[in-house]
Amino acid sequence: MASIDFGMVRRQISMQAVLSLLGFACSQRRGGQVRGPCPIHKPRSAHSRSFSAHLERNVYHCFRCGSRGNQLDLWAAATAQSLYQAAIDLCEKLHRPVPRSSHPKAVRKKSMPDS
Numbered sequence: 001m002a003s004i005d006f007g008m009v010r011r012q013i014s015m016q017a018v019l020s021l022l023g024f025a026c027s028q029r030r031g032g033q034v035r036g037p038c039p040i041h042k043p044r045s046a047h048s049r050s051f052s053a054h055l056e057r058n059v060y061h062c063f064r065c066g067s068r069g070n071q072l073d074l075w076a077a078a079t080a081q082s083l084y085q086a087a088i089d090l091c092e093k094l095h096r097p098v099p100r101s102s103h104p105k106a107v108r109k110k111s112m113p114d115s
Contacts, residue, residue: 004084004100004101005099006087008099008101009072009087009091009098010071012096013090013091013096014058014071015055015058015074016055017094018075018090019039021075021093022074023039024039024051027046027048032054033055035050035051036048038064038067039051039074040074041065041067043064053074072090075090
């Protein structure tokens with residue numbers, strides 16, 4: 001059985017694409033970094049800046065709820081799905097084929113942003 005190639009999903013889908021799907025409203029932008037209300041814990045104020053995403057590095061961090069990771073982690077957390085299901089869902093929403101891998105560790109390995 002082929003598994004999902006999470007690295008390929010992260011290379012093909014940008015943080016900007018995920019933020020757009022989530023309806024993220026940027027309240028501050030500095031270069032490749034955007035700040036605004038967290039799409040995971042959804043603060044009451046639309047002007048909140050607790051959430052920060054770096055669009056070029058494809059990483060995010062919320063200083064309020066503590067969530068952090070890459071664009072696939074963000075989609076999984078914001079939609080309350082497993083990483084596996086989030087990868088499939090994200091590819092479907094963006095009309096992309098789900099990249100498959102025959103390597104068994106592709107499913108078990110926790111996806112982390114590249115440094």
